[in-house]
Amino acid sequence: MTTRKSIGFLSFGHWTAHPESATRSGADALLQSIDLAVAAEELGADGAYFRVHHFAQQLGAPFPLLAAVGARTSRIEIGTGVIDMRYANPLAFAEDAGAADLIAGGRLQLGISRGSPEQVIDGWRYFGFSPAEGESDADMARRHTEVALEVLAGHRFAQPNPRPMFPNPPGLLRIEPYAEGLRERIWWGAGSDATARWAAQKGMHLMSSTLKDDESGEAFHVQQRRQIDAFRDEWSAHDHGFEARVSVSRSIFAIVDDRDRTYFLGSGERADQFGSVGPGNCSVFGRSYADEPDALVEQLRADEAVAAADMLLLTVPNQLGVDYNAHLIESILTHVAPALGWR
Template sequence: MKKIGFLSFGHWSPSPHSQTRSASDALLQSIDLAVAAEELGADGAYFRVHHFARQLASPFPLLAAVGAKTSRIEIGTAVIDMRYENPLYMAEDAGAADLIAGGRLQLGISRGSPEQVIDGWRYFGFAPPEGQSDADMARRHAEVFLEILRGKGFAEPNPRPMFPNPPGLLRLEPHSEGLRDRIWWGAATNATAQWAAKLGMNLQSSTLKFDEGGQPLHVQQAEQIRAFREAWKEAGHASEPRVSVSRSIFALVDERDRAYFGRSEGEDHFGFIEAGTRAVFGRTYAAEPDVLIEQLRQDEAIAEADTLLLTVPNQLGVDYNAHVIEAILKHVAPALGWR
């Protein structure tokens, strides 16, 4: 059995070919798609966060709205770029959204990816200390965030407060019990996956990964997942970790599917996303259900993971994306033992 959810980047464009022509469209349709996915029996609604782009950005108002409109589905991010985040303010936002959702948040965080502007996090008031990189800064923000989510008091109370204080040091409120165990790290390398395991974070592995061996994406991801689980075991955590992988998968069951995705390339690509950093970009799976089932049987990373996130073409509208999700749940998942 696997949990199956969708992952939306929340693109919007004023183009007449787009069903999401404004930021309002992208946000409201994201809520509608989460509601539709829950009704179809999907397990998760996840959203990507990008700054300075016509995409979803500030995640917590959206997560809270989805939480208020749904009752069962997991609600998450994949991922929040921690270079941009004040971890204390983020802990308050996350606690509030999780309480609204009844403890269903699954927050994916990471160092982030190349953004639309140069060093965009500087505009948010952040800069790495001397001798450290922006990646170091992101990991430090993540560590502070994780510590705050434990709910332990750390702040000296005012002896003359406006309102009475409980005894002892104060923590941030609202605190949502259990959220600390539902934080995921989006890892692009084996080393950062192992680092996340030591800190007790779950693992998210995307449709791209830094190339560490030249093999297809699914092979490298499977190795990454095994390294993560071994590091988790060595760290001595009492619980079992969760692992998700993201994939672009389309079952071609009608003429719309064939028109949109019938000519998709079925191979991984290698390229550079940062100077000197080679990455492998995952293929798009698009085929008739019987062919698709056999292709997905060969994906080693999907086999290793307990959660699969389907990237959706959100600009094609809620109805079509609900159809994409339903086609996988109905025509593909049962044959692979995922349902």
């Protein structure tokens, strides 16, 4: 049985002032991200997604970028993978997201999460946030998320001024601009089975990356597929009024020319890795794939999580430049996806 799978790219937007980098400044990272989204749309890709990291030479402020991509494209989905909600004012988040979604014509697919280890200690404190008494930073992120979901749904909560500068509609006011349907296009970046189930309870799609909590010692793709199953089982117990979606991320490089051989031949991690990204936390990191197309097809057939997901996000080495990254995307769309029944 063949099933069409959405295929997009995920860029971390790294830049470094190094002569061998094609992306040497923040301006380069932003402008090249827009150009890559345009190129990906022309190639027939389904999504342009961007990672958000603060205090790092990477993409940090997502909404100006998403709005610019939305203005330059017409079809491709535009998203994040992911926005750290520890750093987000939920009302400002809803305003910015609504404006960007309207510019894009309703194409935003926003991945959010509690975040990962960052560049600085408790960086969210510099943004003016701190957990309430008895809360962890993860609890704070989920609290911010729940508020954001409510206002994205158009909840009216603000008492109007009896003498406003401009006339108000009757009743309580909501966050504007309001983007119809955006509440149904929010994804949660889950690192465990429990947080995947929580996302399903809250009516958020599941975004699962190349690492997760090691909960069984099994291969990464098996654990991730179990996470997907847990999410879908939980979703089926609720009536959210729209269908759940699941994305997974992979580093996949089809070797089809000498450039690919120079960059990636022999670079694919053939096995998962187990380690820690924080105190008391053991994680499993999924393998990467770099091989000739026929070999990639066979390797990906065995990846249970890729098979179970609706969307595959291809992580791209953005510092190799727009043209080369467009070539990487085209190679997957042309040489790999059709053989797997995805196109």
